[in-house]
Amino acid sequence: MGDSSRLCSVWLGSETGILKGVSLSRKQAFNFCNTSHLSRDQEVRALCWGDPAESELLVGSVDGTVKTFSTEKGSFTETRRCGDPSEGCFTGLAALDGSRIITCVESGTVRVWREDSSEPVTELDAGKNVCRMRQSSVHRNKVATGGKENGLKIWDLEEPKKPLFTAKNLRDDWLDLRRPQWVRDMAFIPDSDKVVTCTGYHQVHVFDPSTPQRRPVLEAEYGEYPLTTLSLPASGNTVVVGNTHGQIAMLDLRKGVVRGCLKGLAGGVRGLHCHPSQPVVASCGLDRFLRIHSLEDRKLQHKVYLKSRLNCILLSSRDLEEAGGAKGEGGTEEVKEEEDEVWDTMEQVEETSKRKNTEEGEEEEQQKKKGKKKRKKEQD
Amino acid sequence: MDITEVPLSQDKKGKKKKMKKPKKKKSAGQDMSGESTGVEKKEDEEVKMEKSEEAAAFPPTFSVSEIKNKQRRHLMFMKLKQEKRKQKMQLKKKKRKEREALGDKAPPKEVPKTIENQRVYDETTVDPEDEEVAFDEGTDEFSAYFNGLTNPKVLITTSDRPRGRTVRFCEQLATVIPNAHVYYRRGLALKRVIPQCIARNFTYLMVINEDRKVPNGLVLCHLPEGPTAHFKVSNVRLRKELKRRGKDPTEHNPEVILNNFTTRLGHSIGRLFAALFPQDPQFIGRQVATFHNQRDFIFFRFHRYIFKNEKKVGIQELGPRFTLKLRSLQKGTFDSKFGEYEWVLKRHEMDACRRKFQL
Structure with missing residues (x-):
């Protein structure tokens, strides 16, 4: 089990509660769970790396528990209860530092948990119907939240009383009617203060908290179906968005125009993740496939059938095609052989x-x- | 679990096309060289010469379509066809004789190539022993029905102001599906109908769309949690239009046959249809409803059967018959704007390969 988990470079959480690992170099996929008691309560809703070395995965399930999965050992090492399942499912999960984790649930409570105590260290209320919480990759105690009729808010976890930035709704339209708000996903743009969001009304907005303007500094639209998720590629200046009809597009963040579409999907997108260094994007969703597209020529590179509907996706930061991690001693020999x-x-x-x-x-x-x-x- | 590589571009086809092009050019060049007055004569000569050489095949530089005179072209074309036909018959005869000569030792007949048996392998094809898929299916939205906890109750309605055929189609569907209720739409929005249906314990909402008095669409929404499937409906033939049909169906629960739903998507659709009918068929009614999937088209037929003796069975169609084609499968109850789609038919992208089937 440990050998196989070290090889995997793509991790996916499924609706049936199975954590899946895919090794692209070996063209193999593995299930990590005990198949004897599968249950829908275990449905994976959030997935993130537990430490910067990427040896631990945090898996947030519907029943309100966060499990720690060790990629070295290939098994779940720890289970902790983070909040009540009645508050709704996890919408965001992030590791703050070594022992602290941040969780966010649909009802809008963002909590910071320490490893040793069962009570949250910090708690803040981000409003109702939160669809997503994301952590800034640079300032690790900065998080953004947003949801239905709940605009983008950026919080500093040190001062949970007041958000650092609250977005204003768009101006009323030409009929003087209020525009509905529905933030589905957001991401911090590295090397700047800006945050990009996508909405259920097929808009992409860029907010800039460093300026006094609280409305988006850039508005773009893609397609006619709700955008569900987005991801920022390594190259910058673009954002990849996916919608409920299985359309993925790259949008330019300077002008807000479509750079290109990625084809081949059959069902709605649930998870998108760009590789931190390579120009590839991995997508998963209701059609039960993992697909990896190149962002340069927009061609489909890999397509893996994984049998369950997939909720979230995570790529490891090492080379995807490379045959497995060089950390484990047992794995390296095989790896070398295969390279030969x-x-x-x-x-x-x-x-x-x-x-x-x-x-x-x-x-x-x-x-x-x-x-x-x-x-x-x-x-x- | 297997990983499929993206197929490389097909080189063979491209090459074939390229090969053909130069030929045409050549023939065109020859035509140009021929004098305008002597074109017919020249061609005639050519044809005769070639015929003497080789009776069947015309020379590669000549094509019938280049003859300018219509009558002549027609004549030549007929000749060409006859020639080809003759050859084909001869070949057939020869083969048959060979087979007869060999008798029992004759090699087995070749299976004709169809796009179904040349089907591209679909990696989502369900393996009945697969634990994970079994679990996924065992806990999906239809599990309550398959565990015998609910009984189907179907509401059939139409788009607004249905006309003749659609109304009759609805009525006839209601006789096929037990415990079905036909209601007028009365201009109600589907999103407002659904909560009322759930409150009244309906398990299905079936909406037939009509265009120019012809039923052309079907929305099948499983309640209370979905999924919702959207079909194109074509070739509707009502009871009256069928030949040699039997007497009107009885109210017994029919048996259900689901054919060829092999992939994961096909399984979901098959379960969707199966859950329309009560689980315990009344065999005394001797009625069968069939959903037959072939090349992603789902054919619906409704029959009555009879065992004439130990070997012979007679069937009698009761109607109506229609064909369905899946357009989309949406998770949750009907919400075309904000719903999440599990599968959407993307034309020109998905059906680019004729041998690839989705169901």
Whole structure:
């Protein structure tokens, strides 16, 4: 179990309560749960890394518990109860530092928990119907919340009394009618104070708390269906959004225009995650597939059927195609062997893959690798 | 669990097309060189010459469609067709003779290629022993029905102001589905109808949409938690329009046959249909409702059967018959604006491959 969990580079939480790990280099998927007592109460609603080294996963279930999963051991090590299930499901989960975690539930209570005590250290009320809570990757005690008829709020967990920033609703429309608000997801843009949100009314907004303007500094629209989730790629200046019809698009954050759409999905998107360094985005949703698209040519790179509806997704920050983590001693040997295999097969297929990529000429090394792997699979 | 690689572009097709092009060019060039007055003659000569050489195949540089004279072209085309037909018949005869000569040792007949048996493998095909899928299905929205906790109760309604055919179609559907109630829509919004249905213990809401007096859409909403499926309806034939139909159906609970729902999506749709009918069929009624899926089209038929003797069974269609095609499957009760879709038919993206089926 430990060996397989070390290989996985993509982690997914499903509606049936199973934590799934996928190893793209091995083309294998693993279930991490005891299959004897599956239950819908265990449905995974939130997923995040427990520590910066990415050896621990925090899994938030519907029944109000947060479980710690160790990727080294490949098993759940700890279960703690964080709040009452009657308050609603988790909408956000984040690790503050070594022992503290932040949880947020639908009823709008954001709490900070310490490992040793069952009572929350800090508690703040973010209003009703919270759809999502996200943590800033730079200032780790800064969180943003938002929901239905509950605009974006940015909080500092040190001062839970008052939010740092509260967004104002959009101006009334040309009929002088109030515009409804429904923040579905948000993200902090690195290297600036800005926050990007997507709404249930297919808008994407950028807020800038550093300016006195409390309305969005950029408004964009995509499609005609509710946007469910977004993610920021490593390259910056763009945001990837997904909606309930399974359409994913890259939007430019400078002008608010669509840069390109990612195709191939059949059902609504529930989770999107861009790789922290590579130009790839992973998506999962109601169609039970994990799909990995390249952001450069917008092609589908991987497609994995995972049998249950998927709620959330998490990528590890190491190279996706790389064969497993080098941390474990047991894993490394196998990994090396497999790499050798890959290199061995490469020479044979040199010509064929070249012919295919003649037009592209000089491509990135990674791309080439990918092409070869495909060839290899065909040979198999 | 298996990972599928994205298929590489199909080179073969492209090449074939390329091969064809130069041929045409050549023939065009020849035409250009021929004098305008002598075109017909020249062509005639060409044809004769070729015929003497090889009776069947025309030379690659010649094509019938390039003959300018319509009558002549027609004549030539007929000849060409006859020639081809003759050849085909000869080949057939030859093969049959060979088979007869070989007798029992003859090789088994080849199975004709159809797009169904050439189907692209679908990785979501349900394995009956799979624990995870079994658990997923065992705890889904239909589990209450399959565990025998609820009895189906169906509300059938239409889009606003239905006309002749749609009204009759609804009435006939109500005779097929036991415990079905037909109501006029009275201009009510579906989102307001649904809570009332739930309060009255309906388990299904069925809405038939009509366009120009022809039923063309079906929304099937499972209550109280969904899912909602949207179908295109085509080829509706009411009882009156059927030939050799039996007497009107009785009120017995029919048996249900679900054919070819193999993928995960297909299973969900199959369960959706199965939950329309009561679980215990009354065999004394000898009635069967069939949902047959073929190439993603779902054919509905309603029959009465009879065992004539130990070997022979007779069936009699009772009607109505119609064809359904899935457009979307939405999680939750009907909410086309804010609902989350489990599956949406994306034309030109999903049906790009003719051998790939979704159900």
